[in-house]
Amino acid sequence: MNAQAYDLIVIGSGPAGQKGAICAAKLRKRVAVIDRRLMIGGVCVHTGTIPSKSVREAIFQLTGLAVRAFYGSNYRGNGEISIQDLSFRVNSIISRETEVIRAQLRRNNIGIYQGTAHFLDPHTIEVNGDGDKTTLHGENVLIACGTRPARSSDIPFDGKRILDTDEFTFATTLPREVIVVGAGVVGLEYASFMAAVGSEVTLIDQRPIILDFVDREIVDALAYHLRQMGTTFRLGEKVTRVGIDEQRDRVFAELESGKKVQGDMLLYAVGRQANGDQLQLEAAGLAADARGKIRVNENYQTAVPHIYAAGDVIGFPALASTSMEQGRLASSRMFGAPSEHMPELFPYGIYTIPEISMVGQTEEKLTAAKVPYEVGISKYIELAKSMMLGDETGMLKMLFDRNTRKLLGVHILGQRATEIIHIGQAVLAHGGSIEYFRDTVFNYPTLAEAYKVAALDGLNKL
Amino acid sequence: MNAQAYDLIVIGSGPAGQKGAICAAKLRKRVAVIDRRLMIGGVCVHTGTIPSKSVREAIFQLTGLAVRAFYGSNYRGNGEISIQDLSFRVNSIISRETEVIRAQLRRNNIGIYQGTAHFLDPHTIEVNGDGDKTTLHGENVLIACGTRPARSSDIPFDGKRILDTDEFTFATTLPREVIVVGAGVVGLEYASFMAAVGSEVTLIDQRPIILDFVDREIVDALAYHLRQMGTTFRLGEKVTRVGIDEQRDRVFAELESGKKVQGDMLLYAVGRQANGDQLQLEAAGLAADARGKIRVNENYQTAVPHIYAAGDVIGFPALASTSMEQGRLASSRMFGAPSEHMPELFPYGIYTIPEISMVGQTEEKLTAAKVPYEVGISKYIELAKSMMLGDETGMLKMLFDRNTRKLLGVHILGQRATEIIHIGQAVLAHGGSIEYFRDTVFNYPTLAEAYKVAALDGLNKL
Numbered sequence: 036m037n038a039q040a041y042d043l044i045v046i047g048s049g050p051a052g053q054k055g056a057i058c059a060a061k062l063r064k065r066v067a068v069i070d071r072r073l074m075i076g077g078v079c080v081h082t083g084t085i086p087s088k089s090v091r092e093a094i095f096q097l098t099g100l101a102v103r104a105f106y107g108s109n110y111r112g113n114g115e116i117s118i119q120d121l122s123f124r125v126n127s128i129i130s131r132e133t134e135v136i137r138a139q140l141r142r143n144n145i146g147i148y149q150g151t152a153h154f155l156d157p158h159t160i161e162v163n164g165d166g167d168k169t170t171l172h173g174e175n176v177l178i179a180c181g182t183r184p185a186r187s188s189d190i191p192f193d194g195k196r197i198l199d200t201d202e203f204t205f206a207t208t209l210p211r212e213v214i215v216v217g218a219g220v221v222g223l224e225y226a227s228f229m230a231a232v233g234s235e236v237t238l239i240d241q242r243p244i245i246l247d248f249v250d251r252e253i254v255d256a257l258a259y260h261l262r263q264m265g266t267t268f269r270l271g272e273k274v275t276r277v278g279i280d281e282q283r284d285r286v287f288a289e290l291e292s293g294k295k296v297q298g299d300m301l302l303y304a305v306g307r308q309a310n311g312d313q314l315q316l317e318a319a320g321l322a323a324d325a326r327g328k329i330r331v332n333e334n335y336q337t338a339v340p341h342i343y344a345a346g347d348v349i350g351f352p353a354l355a356s357t358s359m360e361q362g363r364l365a366s367s368r369m370f371g372a373p374s375e376h377m378p379e380l381f382p383y384g385i386y387t388i389p390e391i392s393m394v395g396q397t398e399e400k401l402t403a404a405k406v407p408y409e410v411g412i413s414k415y416i417e418l419a420k421s422m423m424l425g426d427e428t429g430m431l432k433m434l435f436d437r438n439t440r441k442l443l444g445v446h447i448l449g450q451r452a453t454e455i456i457h458i459g460q461a462v463l464a465h466g467g468s469i470e471y472f473r474d475t476v477f478n479y480p481t482l483a484e485a486y487k488v489a490a491l492d493g494l495n496k497l
Numbered sequence: 498m499n500a501q502a503y504d505l506i507v508i509g510s511g512p513a514g515q516k517g518a519i520c521a522a523k524l525r526k527r528v529a530v531i532d533r534r535l536m537i538g539g540v541c542v543h544t545g546t547i548p549s550k551s552v553r554e555a556i557f558q559l560t561g562l563a564v565r566a567f568y569g570s571n572y573r574g575n576g577e578i579s580i581q582d583l584s585f586r587v588n589s590i591i592s593r594e595t596e597v598i599r600a601q602l603r604r605n606n607i608g609i610y611q612g613t614a615h616f617l618d619p620h621t622i623e624v625n626g627d628g629d630k631t632t633l634h635g636e637n638v639l640i641a642c643g644t645r646p647a648r649s650s651d652i653p654f655d656g657k658r659i660l661d662t663d664e665f666t667f668a669t670t671l672p673r674e675v676i677v678v679g680a681g682v683v684g685l686e687y688a689s690f691m692a693a694v695g696s697e698v699t700l701i702d703q704r705p706i707i708l709d710f711v712d713r714e715i716v717d718a719l720a721y722h723l724r725q726m727g728t729t730f731r732l733g734e735k736v737t738r739v740g741i742d743e744q745r746d747r748v749f750a751e752l753e754s755g756k757k758v759q760g761d762m763l764l765y766a767v768g769r770q771a772n773g774d775q776l777q778l779e780a781a782g783l784a785a786d787a788r789g790k791i792r793v794n795e796n797y798q799t800a801v802p803h804i805y806a807a808g809d810v811i812g813f814p815a816l817a818s819t820s821m822e823q824g825r826l827a828s829s830r831m832f833g834a835p836s837e838h839m840p841e842l843f844p845y846g847i848y849t850i851p852e853i854s855m856v857g858q859t860e861e862k863l864t865a866a867k868v869p870y871e872v873g874i875s876k877y878i879e880l881a882k883s884m885m886l887g888d889e890t891g892m893l894k895m896l897f898d899r900n901t902r903k904l905l906g907v908h909i910l911g912q913r914a915t916e917i918i919h920i921g922q923a924v925l926a927h928g929g930s931i932e933y934f935r936d937t938v939f940n941y942p943t944l945a946e947a948y949k950v951a952a953l954d955g956l957n958k959l
Contacts, residue, residue, distance in 0.1 A: 050941070061957070085881060088942055092885040128884050135879060356941040375936040384940035392940060417597060419547060422590050423554040451916055453940040457948075458919045464937065465927035474837040475926065478846035478854060478915040479512070479818040480550055486919075495523070 039146070041067045043366065044160055044173030046152045046314065049077025050355045051346025052179035053136055055362030060143035062370050067146035067171055069162050075147070076136045078181050078347075082201040084355045085132055086125050087224060088386055090204060093124040094231050095388075125204055152180075153315040157339055175369050178329060178337070178344040179362060180314060182307035182353070185326075190277050190303055196286050197277065197301045200225065210234050210300035214288050216274055218245045220385050222304030223257075227387040230264035237296050239288065243271040246385070250397050250446040252432065257448060260389060260428050269296065277301060309348045335365035343369055357381055382460050384453035389428050392456035395444030395463050396434060407437045411469065411493020413485040415449050420480035426450045431485035433459065435469040435493060442469055447485075455483050469493055501608070503529045505828065506622055506635030508614045508776065511539025512817045513808025514641035515598055517824030522605035524832050529608035529633055531624050537609070538598045540643050540809075544663040546817045547594055548587050549686060550848055552666060555586040556693050557850075587666055614642075615777040619801055637831050640791060640799070640806040641824060642776060644769035644815070647788075652739050652765055658748050659739065659763045662687065672696055672762035676750050678736055680707045682847050684766030685719075689849040692726035699758050701750065705733035708847070712859050712908040714894065719910060722851060722890050731758065739763060771810045797827035805831055819843055844922050846915040851890050854918035857906030857925050858896060869899045873931065873955020875947040877911050882942035888912045893947035895921065897931040897955060904931055909947075917945050931955055 042064035045056045052068060053076070059066045074081055140147055148171065150164025160176070162169045184199035186192065194202055200221050211234060215226045218240035226236045238261075245268075246254050258268065273291040280287060286301040311323030320339050323329050329337055329344040336343050345361035347353040360381075367374035385391040401408045415421035415429030429449020435442050445459030462471055472490035477483050504526035507518045514530060515538075521528045536543055602609055610633065612626025622638070624631045646661035648654065656664055662683050673696060677688045680702035688698045700723075707730075708716050720730065735753040742749060748763040773785030782801050785791055791799060791806040798805050807823035809815040822843075829836035847853040863870045877883035877891030891911020897904050907921030924933055934952035939945050 084941065088881075089885050096887075128881075131884055132881055354941070356938050359941065360938050375932070381938035382940050384943070419550075419590075419594055422593055423551050425558075451913065454913055454916055454943050454945050455919070457917070457937075457939060457943075457945045458923050460937065461920055461923035461929070461933070462927070464933065465924070465929055467923070467927055470837070471923070471926065475919075475922065476818045476822050476843035477919060478844050479546065479816070479821070481846070481916050481919075483916050483919045 038159060038170040038172035039067070040172045041065045041146070041174070043067070043175045043177060043369070044069065044171050045177045045179060046160070047077055047179035047181055047346065047348075048075050048136065048140070048147075049079045049179060049181050049346060049358065051358040051362035051365075052077065052177065053139070053362065054359040055177045055179060055343075055345060055366045056145050057139060057143050058363045058366035058372075059370060060145050062366070062372055064370060066143075067148055067173070068140060069148045069150065069152040069160070069171075071151055072149045072164060075140075076133050078183070078201070079355050080129060080132050080136065082204065085129060086204040087221075087228075089125045089128045090121055090228055091224070091386055091388065093121050094228055151313070153313070154318040157319045157342065174341065176319075176342045177362065177365055177369070178311070178314065178342065178348060179346040179358070180310040180348050182309045182327070182347045184303070185306040185308040186303070187305070191279065192303070193279070196279060196284075196299070198303065200302065200304050203302055208299075210298060212298040213237070214239065214286060214296050214298040214301040215304060216240075216277075216288065216301065217304035217306070218242070218268070218270065219304065219306065220246070222302070223261075223387050224385065225302055225304065226266060227261055227264070230261055230266045231388045234265075236261075236266040237269060237298065238266055239269040239272055239274055239290070239296065241271070241273050245270065248383075248397070249385070249391060249393060250432065251399070253391055253393070253430070253446050253448045256428070256430060257387060257389065257391060261387075269294070307347070307353075309350070311348050334368040335361055336368070352381065352383070354381070354383070356384070380460060380464055382453075382456045384456070386453065389426070389449050390452045391446075391448050392452040393444070393446045394456050394460045395442070397444060397446070398434060401434060401443060406443070408434045408443055409437045409493055409496050410434055411489035411491070411496070413488035413492065415482065415485065417488065418480070418482060418484055420482050420484065421449070423480065424450055424482075429482070429485075431455075431489050433469065433472075433486070433489045433493060437497065440468040440470055442467055442471075449482070451482050455485070458483060458486060500621060500632040500634040501529070502634045503527045503608070503636070505529070505637045505639060505831070506531065506633050507639045507641060508622070509539055509641035509643055509808065509810075510537050510598065510602070510609075511541045511641060511643050511808060511820065513820040513824035513827075514539065514639065515601070515824065516821040517639045517641060517805075517807060517828045518607050519601060519605050520825045520828035520834075521832060522607050524828070524834055526832060528605075529610055529635070530602060531610045531612065531614040531622070531633075533613055534611045534626060537602075538595050540645070540663070541817050542591060542594050542598070544666065547591060548666040549683075549690075551587045551590045552583055552690055553686075553848055553850065555583050556690055584666075613775070615775070616780040619781045619804065636803065638781075638804045639824070639827055639831070640773070640776065640804065640810060641808040641820070642772040642810050644771045644789070644809045646765070647768040647770040648765070649767070653741065654765070655741070658741060658746075658761070660765065662764065662766050665764055670761075672760060674760040675699070676701065676748060676758050676760040676763040677766060678702075678739075678750065678763065679766035679768070680704070680730070680732065681766065681768070682708070684764070685723075685849050686847065687764055687766065688728060689723055689726070692723055692728045693850045696727075698723075698728040699731060699760065700728055701731040701734055701736055701752070701758065703733070703735050707732065710845075710859070711847070711853060711855060712894065713861065715853055715855070715892070715908050715910045718890070718892060719849060719851065719853060723849075731756070769809070769815075771812070773810050796830040797823055798830070814843065814845070816843070816845070818846070842922060842926055844915075844918045846918070848915065851888070851911050852914045853908075853910050854914040855906070855908045856918050856922045857904070859906060859908070860896060863896060863905060868905070870896045870905055871899045871955055871958050872896055873951035873953070873958070875950035875954065877944065877947065879950065880942070880944060880946055882944050882946065883911070885942065886912055886944075891944070891947075893917075893951050895931065895934075895948070895951045895955060899959065902930040902932055904929055904933075911944070913944050917947070920945060920948060
């Protein structure tokens with residue numbers, strides 16, 4: 036049997052795979068995308084970014100969370116939120132997003148193969164789908180196979196009371212008391228969602244501090260608000276045993292310090308394992324590292340020149356946004372199309388409630404680099420728009436050079452942080468100064484006004 | 498009796514007055530602000546921007562408008578929205594905003610005088626508050642006395658069924674059928690709010706087209722969505738008579754074309770009259786024009802050099818955002834503090850449902866100026882975030898130079914338009930190109946991603 040021949044075979048249809056495939060198709064290349072059945076869009080669409088952010092918006096809209104400031108903390112919108120409300124909403128978004136991606140691939144004449152992929156040789160990939168085997172030949176290959184939750188064999192996952200983060204959105208009840216193990220971005224996001232709908236959350240992490248790459252003041256404010264919503268932090272604590280008390284239908288976690296934490300559910304959110312270990316890379320002359328990751332150079336090229344890799348499988352920063360860009364750049368480089376270097380200035384979005392976004396430098400980094408900076412701060416509570424939105428917790432903080440007044444970094448906590456961060460990013464990218472914000476007219480009322488308030492605050496300190 | 502002496506007397510505590518006063522106080526000047534009793538913050542806080550935008554947010558949050566896309570057009574959140582819900586919300590925001598402004602003025606040691614103001618001579622102003630008279634002497638004066646609704650004597654206003662826009666938020670029932678006379682920004686905003694809560698709206702304007710300064714494609718889309726929500730447009734139609742049919746408790750408007758429109762309420766939204774006619778300006782050697790407006794030079798200085806004017810009283814663009822900037826600049830110029838010229842590049846925000854924002858050039862202007870532009874468009878329906886927010890109507894459109902690829906204008910319809918427009922504004926202000934958006938990483942999922950999608954669309958056309 037002859038293999039189907041393509042200019043590019045993409046393994047994985049998540050953000051990196053999609054954008055890589057579409058970019059190559061627009062360069063008039065013959066492109067195929069392989070993904071597992073029912074997984075078009077990848078983990079991003081099915082169990083990761085899309086479901087978790089959809090749950091988040093549904094919580095906002097269905098609980099009336101945003102209006103509690105006006106109606107008191109007992110206001111719950113349409114009464115208690117139900118798992119049916121959440122599931123309905125999330126499933127409808129997943130199926131529509133899957134359709135959007137499938138339509139985009141089809142419109143660009145990209146072949147879609149459903150099944151698991153592995154290399155037979157550096158140019159040949161076999162797709163196994165429900166017993167059918169297909170062999171594809173690719174002049175080039177883009178590996179964008181993503182990650183899966185890192186599971187510890189010590190944890191008795193049962194898909195019901197003890198779950199990993201890929202299973203969570205399919206949970207059938209909302210827990211009254213929940214234990215979250217792992218206070219990284221994903222653990223914090225889910226912890227905040229559950230706290231927002233009224234669960235008592237215990238958040239456990241071995242590390243003594245959370246989100247060490249984020250501005251301290253922002254992280255402290257987030258921790259404060261999570262505590263206000265009923266979250267208990269157990270930081271610098273190691274989990275030694277997790278189990279189920281079947282009689283009482285309860286989950287427990289024992290900590291090295293001797294503490295015992297109980298709940299109705301335990302969410303295990305300790306890192307992710309890349310899927311590089313599942314492609315029989317050795318047949319292509321490649322190898323993944325112990326965490327399944329694949330090493331690439333600045334062109335997203337692996338040790339085998341015609342094989343590229345992009346997205347979560349190559350590691351940091353492992354954001355849907357950066358993965359898309361990597362996929363697009365990988366295809367551009369592969370086919371010699373002009374493309375800019377991937378900007379270092381990418382924003383970081385953390386979709387906790389309240390949400391966080393940042394771009395540029397932190398105080399900690401500037402201090403280490405001995406750059407004399409000044410800080411301008413705006414508290415959302417002084418903005419008319421945040422009153423309307425019921426957000427009393429937000430803040431925007433900008434760092435700028437005391438001498439040149441050049442903007443150095445922006446850090447935001449609060450509603451729409453992930454949207455308005457791009458204003459600061461644009462000014463940073465163009466080498467603008469804090470005076471830009473002073474001299475600019477902002478729509479009133481908006482949260483974006485926080486930039487102007489913060490700039491005036493900062494300039495007053497000079 | 499000696500007059501209290503100040504470096505600056507500000508007439509009016511709306512956006513222009515507040516910011517002018519605070520700017521002068523920060524320059525260590527003695528400052529007094531005069532406003533009518535219970536009117537700290539001006540029309541902006543009490544009957545204009547703040548109440549109307551608060552009603553808007555309340556409608557979004559209380560009706561579940563945003564989630565209808567998922568639950569079908571009959572979904573109404575907590576059931577029907579009540580006027581009590583709206584009033585409670587709006588009054589709470591008004592009182593908090595008033596407190597914020599009062600606290601800001603106090604913190605800056607600004608004297609607050611409550612009553613109506615008029616000139617006795619170019620430096621002396623009398624304040625009449627509830628029988629008390631106070632005389633103030635100012636080295637400088639800033640007139641920021643704002644506007645009131647323009648009322649026609651032909652219209653039998655009764656404050657109940659026939660209202661102007663300042664009275665509307667105090668209405669005690671939500672009309673089933675409403676007639677809005679005047680399809681300017683304010684008329685359109687209120688019309689869209691009422692349509693969103695389920696009223697049948699008839700919008701009448703003498704002009705044949707609405708929002709002539711806005712991109713046609715955006716306006717057409719807005720009109721389409723307003724019609725979808727049950728709005729009837731009667732453009733190019735002149736109202737000849739308005740009256741009340743007492744027997745049937747109905748309002749009617751007769752049109753020059755012979756048509757007769759009926760409803761439970763009529764909202765008269767035809768322009769505003771500036772309050773320059775109420776200050777006895779002649780005592781200061783000044784005069785207002787027929788619409789009460791005061792003429793100023795580029796430094797916001799009137800014909801009398803120590804008297805400045807800013808905000809709605811000087812006319813276009815008469816936005817809260819631009820008025821703040823004018824107030825701040827007027828005080829800076831008055832006291833010789835360094836200040837940049839007011840940027841021409843101010844964004845325009847129209848808080849209809851769906852909302853509109855724009856910055857820079859329109860297709861119409863570029864065509865007239867013979868600039869060869871290209872267009873990049875992103876439809877919200879293809880963005881993951883807009884699915885989550887339930888916004889299927891939005892779009893972002895960017896105009897750029899075909900040769901230099903420089904960004905020329907951005908036009909947005911849809912949720913958060915007034916926030917994310919500032920991203921385009923920052924790029925425009927720094928002379929950036931459409932390639933910036935192609936090469937930039939945006940948080941995922943956000944509505945801001947529309948910039949990237951539109952940039953790729955635009956570049957594909959070259």
